[in-house]
Amino acid sequence: MAAKHLSAEQAIAEVKDGDTIMVGGFGLVGAPLSLTDALVEQSTATDLTIISNNVGEPGRGLGLLLRQGRIRKSIASFFTSNPEAVEAASSGALEYELIPQGTLAEAIRAGGAGIRGFYTPVGAGTDLAAGREQREIDGVLCVFQPPITADVALIYATWGDQLGNLRYRRTAQNFNPAMASAATLTIAEVAELCEPGGIEPESIHTPHLYVNRIVPSTLRLADVQGAGT
Amino acid sequence: MTDARDVIAARAAQELRAGEIVNLGIGIPNRIPGFLDPAVEVFLHTENGLLGVGHRPQPDELDLELIDAGKKPVTLTAGAALFDSAASFAMIRGGHIDTVVLGALQISETGDIANWMVPGGKALGVGGAMDLVVGAKRVIVTMTALTPDGEPKLIPTCTFPLTAVGVVKVVITEHAVFRFVDGELVLTELLDGATEAVVAAETSARYRVALA
Secondary structure, three states, X not given: OOOEEOOHHHHHOOOOOOOEEEEOOEOOEOOOHHHHHHXXXXXXXXXXXXXXOOOOEOOEOHXXXXXXXXXXEEEEOEOOOOHHHHHHHHHOOOEEEEOOHHHHHHHHHHHXXXXXXXXXXOOOOOHHHOOOOEEEEOOEEEEEEOOOOEEEEEEEEXXXXXXXXXXXXXXXXXXXXXXXXXXXXXXXXXXXXXOOOOOOHHHOOEOHHHOOEEEEOOOOHHHHOOOOO | OOOHHHHHHHHHHHHOOOOOEEEEOOOHHHHHHHHOOOOOOOEEEEOOOEEEEOOOOOHHHOOOOOEXXXXXXXXXXXXEEEOOHHHHHHHHHOOOOOEEEEOOOEEEOOXXXXXXXXXXXXXXXXXXXXXXXXXOOEEXXXXXXXXXXXXXXXXXXXXXXXXXXXXXXXEEOOOEEEEEEOOEEEEEEEOOOOOHHHHHHOOOOOOEEOOO
């Protein structure tokens, strides 16, 4: 089915209490800034589990959601860029799971691809393997990683067409394609929207079958860089 | 050279071979491009999704959507390729990166590396460190010999949480180059006028001396 076109506020209204939400981006690059802003300002959904490489920065992006106390659990590879998230995780106020970045990306990809987990040598024999199954494969110690899926994925693409086909720009691609595939409801924020056929078929990164909602981007990276406290 | 970090970066640059795919960590490794012989073309990979990292941008070249894994702006080289995180880490985990150069808090005499966490510290993040040291064909560690408190970093056994077990191939400090040869730590070179006694005093790991 073709993606429905909504405003960020309308799309975010579909997020419910207790939802697990994937949020694209590496830091702020490739992050769905308009959707995150709508989640912070327009939604009251709480008790959320957030899956994202970082938990924003203090007072920016997901960092605002953290300040509102609406994140119950966070799954990420790097909390350090938001000292408030490190503090909340260390004090027990924020439940958290720390996963090596490549394992996080692959677990999300696996989630979208129907793979029920995989064994990886990354993290084997370290503290991050604690509580996880470990086994030797061809003489190499590996740790089991289950797939990661979500109720909602919030992603960003520079280019999109009316159907929901997406194309990413520069290093703003990062986690967005994998996350688009791994959620029940994928909401894509798009900077430049065109008619179907406006993107060369060979150049489409995310085919539209992964995308359920299209939202126009109203906040750009240049608008938020330097903001926050 | 007076800056220890430049001594280390300059020596590390000599380790890189023409045509290699190289991933550089933040800190000292980021200084390496400034010391590369222009005749030695390497291809820089950054795990957030780019092969072909170019120089730092001039103001008129700045693109907010083009950054490296340290979240600093970069440029693209001719022939650069962009991809997503899952593909980028498949390259890393799949053994397609020739060399990773990165910093460390501690290295053990058996090649274990600890570089992601200081117990009780203010950091909570592993990023791509574990993926890189496990997946790259060659792991080069660049670090000052001593901690700010004057403790050795090249030690018998790591006391900080491990990043990976037995993966390090080369360690470069401001005073020495060490290599792991058949699992044994070997001092192969003295740098910047250092003596064997200086290196011995700042290294608690056991090692063999085989200066070239």
